[in-house]
Amino acid sequence: DADVTQTPRNRITKTGKRIMLECSQTKGHDRMYWYRQDPGLGLRLIYYSFDVKDINKGEISDGYSVSRQAQAKFSLSLESAIPNQTALYFCATSDPRVNGYTFGSGTRLTVV
Amino acid sequence: RKEVEQDPGPFNVPEGATVAFNCTYSNSASQSFFWYRQDCRKEPKLLMSVYSSGNEDGRFTAQLNRASQYISLLIRDSKLSDSATYLCVVNKLQGDKIIFGKGTRLHILP
Numbered sequence: 001d002a003d004v005t006q007t008p009r010n011r012i013t014k015t016g017k018r019i020m021l022e023c024s025q026t027k028g029h030d031r032m033y034w035y036r037q038d039p040g041l042g043l044r045l046i047y048y049s050f051d052v053k054d055i056n057k058g059e060i061s062d063g064y065s066v067s068r069q070a071q072a073k074f075s076l077s078l079e080s081a082i083p084n085q086t087a088l089y090f091c092a093t094s095d096p097r098v099n100g101y102t103f104g105s106g107t108r109l110t111v112v
Numbered sequence: 113r114k115e116v117e118q119d120p121g122p123f124n125v126p127e128g129a130t131v132a133f134n135c136t137y138s139n140s141a142s143q144s145f146f147w148y149r150q151d152c153r154k155e156p157k158l159l160m161s162v163y164s165s166g167n168e169d170g171r172f173t174a175q176l177n178r179a180s181q182y183i184s185l186l187i188r189d190s191k192l193s194d195s196a197t198y199l200c201v202v203n204k205l206q207g208d209k210i211i212f213g214k215g216t217r218l219h220i221l222p
Binding site: 033040041042043045048088090099100101103104105106108 | 120144146153154155156157158161199209210212213214215
C-alpha cells in the first residue's frame with residue numbers, strides 16, 4: 001500500500017458542484033499539505049496542517065477549504081467548483097526531523 | 113525576484129551526454145536544498161538533498177553555492193530514463209514549509 005493515498009485518482013465534475021478530495025497517510029507524520037499543479041505554474045500550496053488542531057492557508061486558498069479529521073487524514077473541499085480549478089492536486093506529508101516530502105499519486109480534477 | 117527560479121527548458125540532450133542545470137534562490141537565510149524528480153502526470157519524488165560540501169549519488173552530483181545563491185544538478189552518462197522534470201526545492205528552516213521551483217524539463221534523446 002502507498003504511504004500517501006489520494007482518492008479519487010480522476011474526477012470530472014460540473015461547475016457549481018461541491019467536491020471533496022481525500023488524502024490518507026500511513027507515515028505517522030503530523031504535517032500534511034495540499035498543492036495544486038498547473039502547467040507552467042509549478043506546485044502551489046493551497047492549505048497545510050502541522051497537527052490535527054492546526055490549519056493554515058497557503059498561497060492560493062480562495063475557493064478551497066480543508067478538514068484534518070485525524071493525524072492520518074486531510075481532505076480538501078471545493079465548495080462550488082469552477083473551471084479554473086481544473087488541475088492536478090497533490091497531497092503531501094512531512095516529518096520536520098527528516099528531509100523531504102512524501103507525495104500522494106495525485107488527483108486529476110476537471111471542472112466542466 | 114522569485115523565491116526559487118529555474119530555467120524551464122526543455123533541455124534536449126543525447127543519450128550518454130552530461131547535462132547540468134542550475135536553480136537560483138532569493139532568500140540568503142535558506143538552510144536546506146533539494147532536488148526532486150517528477151515524471152509526467154506523476155507525483156514529485158525526492159532525488160537528493162544538497163549539502164554545503166556537495167554530494168554525489170551515482171551519476172548525479174548536486175552542489176550548493178551560497179555566495180551566488182544557487183544550487184546545481186549534474187547528470188553524467190544520461191539515460192533515456194532520466195527524462196523528467198527536475199524540481200528545485202528550498203526551505204529556510206529545518207521543518208519549515210518548502211518552496212518549489214517550477215521545474216526544468218529534461219528530454220534525453222536516443
